[in-house]
Amino acid sequence: MPARANIDDTILIVGHGSREDSGNREIRDFTDAWRARRPDWRIELCFIEFAAPELNAALLAAARGSRRVLVVPLILNAAGHVKMEIPEAVEQARAANPQAEILLAPHLGASDPVLAVLRRRLRGAMAELDMPDPTTTGVVLLGRGSSDRGANGEMAKMARWLLEEGDHELVDLAFTGITWPRLEKVVQRQVLLGMRQVVVLPYYLYTGTLMQRIHRQVEHLRGQYPQVRFACTAHFGFEKEIFALMDERVENLRAGVPDSRLVCDGCTFREIAHDLGHGHSHAHTHDHAPAQAGDHAHGHPHEHGHSHEQGHSHEHGHSHEPGHDHGHAGVPA
Structure with missing residues (x-):
């Protein structure tokens, strides 16, 4: 049957x-x-x-x-x-x-399986940065952004879960458009707070124009903050x-x-x-x-x-x- x-x-x-x-x-x-x-x-x-x-x-x-x-x-x-x-x-x-x-x-939606993907991507980024101190490494969860507060709230939940499940003192949320804050402002704040490394975690399943833009933005940030090391992970649709x-x-x-x-x-x-x-x-x-x-x-x-x-x-x-x-x-x- x-x-x-x-x-x-x-x-x-x-x-x-x-x-x-x-x-x-x-x-x-x-x-x-x-x-x-x-x-x-x-x-x-x-x-x-x-x-x-x-x-x-x-x-x-x-x-x-x-x-x-x-x-x-x-x-x-x-x-x-x-x-x-x-x-x-x-x-x-x-x-x-x-x-x-x-x-x-x-x-x-926001869930433990998606959190597991993000945590694995974060570990990979830290390895790429030669495992710096997480207390001086800021994390930015970067998503699309919406006029719907519930959609933005799901991302905020994932950022909070990442903070509670790890050793990083700063896990912030940023958006590529529609709502705020944007990536550049969040990185500026993290640098002012003493972060010497920044990991950008795109909250995207598949590639597209926004993923391409994100990687360009991170390159711009590397030039703007030469004293800070950046890592940017890829989208994660096939996990x-x-x-x-x-x-x-x-x-x-x-x-x-x-x-x-x-x-x-x-x-x-x-x-x-x-x-x-x-x-x-x-x-x-x-x-x-x-x-x-x-x-x-x-x-x-x-x-x-x-x-x-x-x-x-x-x-x-x-x-x-x-x-x-x-x-x-x-x-x-």
């Missing part, structure tokens, strides 16, 4: 998509690698923007060809795409294909922990295990955005904080300019101009 369930299921990875095709290729490579690890699973891939196949079309095709579709976002933090666009696409596919069951998994998290998402969907972050597929968040589009006023916050399974308490900050640092603003609601920003750490730009 489990084998039959596998045949009846389509697992649909949802990647962000990038203007830089190297980032899209890496997500396709991840998909191929996951298929090789799970040859009995039917795994398909789609993108929210900038690359094909597109989310809505892929969902409709999967629903027409499967008894059940398991939608698994390959996205680190939850801003507009995770809270609004993916659930909206799922609802549309459900309406168009009532014969198919479509289940949505949560994004990867065993990421595959394990994706496996877990699928198995939980199949087992009917609820996730408090998605018990409602982002319902209240989208209802408020819909009402705002009709002139209604709300002052809700929606952090999808972990709750007991079955709790339906919401609170999300509805500032919907989700930004991607792609040079465009995407204000929900819904003006998709060429070049809009959605603010997801961990996805290519």
Whole structure:
């Protein structure tokens, strides 16, 4: 019977998509690698923007060809795409294909497996710097930045966990755009506080224009602070922990295990955005904080300019101009 369930299921990875095709290729490579690890699973891939196949079309095709579709976002933090666009696409596919069951998994999020990846990257950077004193080595967790405070808060949580799990006295948070502080300001503060080495940890799954920019920024900082040694790690989309998290998402969907972050597929968040589009006023916050399974308490900050640092603003609601920003750490730009 489990084998039959596998045949009846389509697992649909949802990647962000990038203007830089190297980032899209890496997500396709991840998909191929996951298929090789799970040859009995039917795994398909789609993108929210900038690359094909597109989310809505892929969902409709999967629903027409499967008894059940398991939608698994390959996205680190939850801003507009995770809270609004993916659930909206799922609802549309459900309406168009009532014969198919479509289940949505949560994004990867702040978790111990992701922390394990960051800690391993930090250890590698310290080795590259010949193992300097961690008390004089600052750490900067650098992410995309979002107008959604919940998405930024997930990164803040990871920075705090890195601090508590290690010996570094300074673990700071910086963003490549949309919100503050930026990398240059954080490094300036760390140097003023006496840091003689700085490790930059990009919080990104795959490459893209922002990863390229980060490495250029670190080169500029080396010239600006010749007395400070810098190490900058790479993005981290192919680690065993990421595959394990994706496996877990699928198995939980199949087992009917609820996730408090998605018990409602982002319902209240989208209802408020819909009402705002009709002139209604709300002052809700929606952090999808972990709750007991079955709790339906919401609170999300509805500032919907989700930004991607792609040079465009995407204000929900819904003006998709060429070049809009959605603010997801961990996805290519």
